[in-house]
Amino acid sequence: MNKQILEITNRIIERSKATRSAYLAKIDAAKSETVHRASLSCGNLAHGFAACGKEDKNTLKGVNHSDIAIVSAYNDMLSAHQPYETYPEIIKAAVKETGGIAQFAGGVPAMCDGVTQGQPGMDLSLMSRDVIAMSTAVGLSHNMFDGALMLGICDKIVPGLLIASMTFGHLPTVFVPAGPMPSGLPNKEKARVRQSYAKGEVGEEELLEAESASYHSAGTCTFFGTANSNQLVVEVMGLHLPGASFIAPNTPLREELTKAAARQATRLTQQSGNYQPIGRMIDERSIVNAIVALLATGGSTNLTMHIIAFAKAAGIIINFQDFNDISDAVPLLTRIYPNGHADINQFQEAGGMALLFKELIAAGLVHEDVETICGKGLSKYTQKPVLDEAGQLKWVDSVDVSGDPEVITTVSKPFKEDGGMKVLKGNLGISVLKTSSLREGSTIVEAPAVVFEDQHELQTAFDAGELEKDFVAVVRFQGPKARGMPELHKLTPPLGVLQDKGFKVALVTDGRMSGASGKVPAAIHLCPEALDGGLIAKVQTGDIVSVNGETGQLILKVDEAELAKRETAKFQVNGHHQGMGRELFGFMRRNLSSADTGACSLFDNED
Incomplete structure (x- = not known):
């Protein structure tokens, strides 16, 4: 063993x-x-x-x-x-x-x-x-x-x-x-069409055709x-x-x-x-x-x-x-x-x-x-x-040798020496970073923060051409208690486009990313979340944030004295708790534990 x-x-x-x-x-x-x-x-x-x-x-x-x-x-x-x-x-x-x-x-x-x-x-x-x-x-x-x-x-x-x-x-x-x-449309081709849509190169008809050929x-x-x-x-x-x-x-x-x-x-x-x-x-x-x-x-x-x-x-x-x-x-x-x-x-x-x-x-x-x-x-x-x-x-x-060594390899010749998941820690808290599908050289990003409180705000900024630079997208108030911790997979195409242009980009969030995500370095499941006293609620656009998948550090590079002076951002509900059944789940949302304890509402009040 x-x-x-x-x-x-x-x-x-x-x-x-x-x-x-x-x-x-x-x-x-x-x-x-x-x-x-x-x-x-x-x-x-x-x-x-x-x-x-x-x-x-x-x-x-x-x-x-x-x-x-x-x-x-x-x-x-x-x-x-x-x-x-x-x-x-x-x-x-x-x-x-x-x-x-x-x-x-x-x-x-x-x-x-x-x-x-x-x-x-x-x-x-x-x-x-x-x-x-x-x-x-x-x-x-x-x-x-x-x-x-x-x-x-x-x-x-x-x-x-x-x-x-x-x-x-x-x-x-x-x-x-x-x-x-x-198997339908290859996943790589599907991702390419999604990015082309994000860049405005193809329309909704072509996008729907690609998605339908993939999920068919x-x-x-x-x-x-x-x-x-x-x-x-x-x-x-x-x-x-x-x-x-x-x-x-x-x-x-x-x-x-x-x-x-x-x-x-x-x-x-x-x-x-x-x-x-x-x-x-x-x-x-x-x-x-x-x-x-x-x-x-x-x-x-x-x-x-x-x-x-x-x-x-x-x-x-x-x-x-x-x-x-x-x-x-x-x-x-x-x-x-x-x-x-x-x-x-x-x-x-x-x-x-x-x-x-x-x-x-x-x-x-x-x-x-x-x-x-x-x-x-x-x-x-x-x-x-x-x-x-x-x-x-x-x-x-079964077979003893892989039928395709580009898909399944051996312990003696692994694709990567580790399992491709890193826990990041620092003054921002603790989060998870999936490194197995990151490109070489993209595991470390240190850049100014651009703060968003909704994933759609990032898309709007991307469409307006405001994100043509190195930056760390900080998307907060997405945690269990704030929003029920939605996945933010819609962020992948615009961030991927910027990455392909040569910009160093990363994501820090108290929300989740899809199991299908991975190309963009994403410090996700951040604890404590913004609504639960997390320092992410004090980050301001322009602050330097370091996401390091090699050393396992997640650091907001702002002086402690400066942070002590700052107001904590307030969660703006803005209708996020109403509609599509969300109003029925307030009791559960309030009782969800932190992501590092399972983001679960079922065990907190047990006898």
């Missing part, structure tokens, strides 16, 4: 002793030696199976067979979740073959950051994660269920489902993916943003079947994997004799494995907050420094857009998850002996799923 990874794991275990112990005691108290519905009164149980057919009612009246909950993020507007339309019937039939019953326990909302980027609805994006967790909890609260299947893909959906799953940690739980859409069918977007990072993290934690993450939707292999996942959930219940609750299966080592894989592939910075949040739901305390130190120990092994030109399908073709597991295990970068839904050890995940000549699902040995 890699010495640094082991030391970090041990410090997390030590840090989490009290909270983890209390958590395990909680889920042990919630487990049942028989089916959970046995604790219900006759009236309760009658309500629980009133809509079932006669055969299913007879099964549920007994105490020998499991009832598996289905929780789904299906909707048919969003491409990633549209394939889930047919899953419940497939799952119910597969579970019935085992003698059990599957019931649809509840649906959860699924919003797409791709649809809401730069729109008022984006202010709800991060908070939707906590809504998803609570919605899942409502569905599972009936205590009818002995296990669960979680159907979710994208940005906040999987983290929300994970928070709820850890909260109901006494239940065995399997996550069921749906897979990426076929059912399935997950093919770049390596938060959605695909979620799938990778869940598989590395052993919550997917081996190799299930990136199999295309609406294919025979995808359907057989869905059936197999349903059957596997029944094998983990108390009634199976092989009880494996998710809260005990996922431990500190599993969380470290997730961070290692995220960093080794240059995954989404959104997961820094999400992993902290769902780990906390399991009594495990993670912080930004853990990410920084693991990044120092882990080499970058993949080049997937925005960290390269390839998409997730090309990653899959080059060897995919099975090859990645082989590299990480061989180098001692992950804890191989963790528990998974398939039993003890990650070695099973070095195999890939296929259908034999009879159409039966099986797992076979």
Whole structure:
């Protein structure tokens, strides 16, 4: 085992002793030696199976067979979740073959950051994660269920489902993916058209044509943003079947994997004799494995907050420094857009998850002996799923050598010696900088600040030609308590244009950037945020700001005496808390914790 990874794991275990112990005691108290519905009164149980057919009612009246909950993020507007339309019937039939019953326990909302980027609805994006967790909890609260299947893909959906799953940690739980859409317009070409639009070289018709050629069918977007990072993290934690993450939707292999996942959930219940609750299966080592894989592939910075949040739901305390130190120990092994030109399908073709597991295990970068839904050890995940000549699902040995060394490389010849994520610290606070996709020479920017309090102000200044210079864009009052921490991906094209012109530009914000961002150095998730006493609220246009991805420093170069005299900027709501449903989320927005503690509203007031 890699010495640094082991030391970090041990410090997390030590840090989490009290909270983890209390958590395990909680889920042990919630487990049942028989089916959970046995604790219900006759009236309760009658309500629980009133809509079932006669055969299913007879099964549920007994105490020998499991009832598996289905929780789904299906909707048919969003491409990633549209394939889930047919899953419940497939799952119910597969579970019935085992003698059990599957019931649809509840649906959860699924919003797409791709649809809401730069729109008022984006202010709800991060908070939707906590809504998803609570919605899942409502569905599972009936205590009818002995296990669960979680159907979710994208940005906040999987983290929300994970928070709820850890909260109901006494239940065995399997996550069921749906897979990426076929490759469309290459991501590099899409980015080029976006920048051309930002420069006024092409119009909306050409831009929409390019976007439509990129996002063109059912399935997950093919770049390596938060959605695909979620799938990778869940598989590395052993919550997917081996190799299930990136199999295309609406294919025979995808359907057989869905059936197999349903059957596997029944094998983990108390009634199976092989009880494996998710809260005990996922431990500190599993969380470290997730961070290692995220960093080794240059995954989404959104997961820094999400992993902290769902780990906390399991009594495990993670912080930004853990990410920084693991990044120092882990080499970058993949080049997937925005960290390269390839998409997730090309990653899959080059060897995919099975090859990645082989590299990480061989180098001692992950804890191989963790528990998974398939039993003890990650070695099973070095195999890939296929259908034999009879159409039966099986797992076979995968390749030992990358099918495309420009997409997946080896630990001995990494694309980068570290995992490409740096925690920046200084008088401005603490933030995260993704370095894996930065161009050489762009990791250090020291320049005058240009202060904005809304991302649209930056676009206006760009359109007016006011940003043709070296500068650090300081976009504040975007943090959890101020705005709900929207993503600021719309800033990427104008800043990218200026960077291509030779200007040294960087971004400092208490908001987020998309998992698809990376070309422009961006110190994001800044804590404390402007509305929470952060020094970013005292920055003035013209102040020198130093963003240093080499030394890990984030410094406002203004004399302390001068700063002491300055007024703190006041947050101007300007309608940002009204419209598009934002007025309903004030209670949650006010209770969101800082980004470095997960930007979560669910744990602050717990008993």
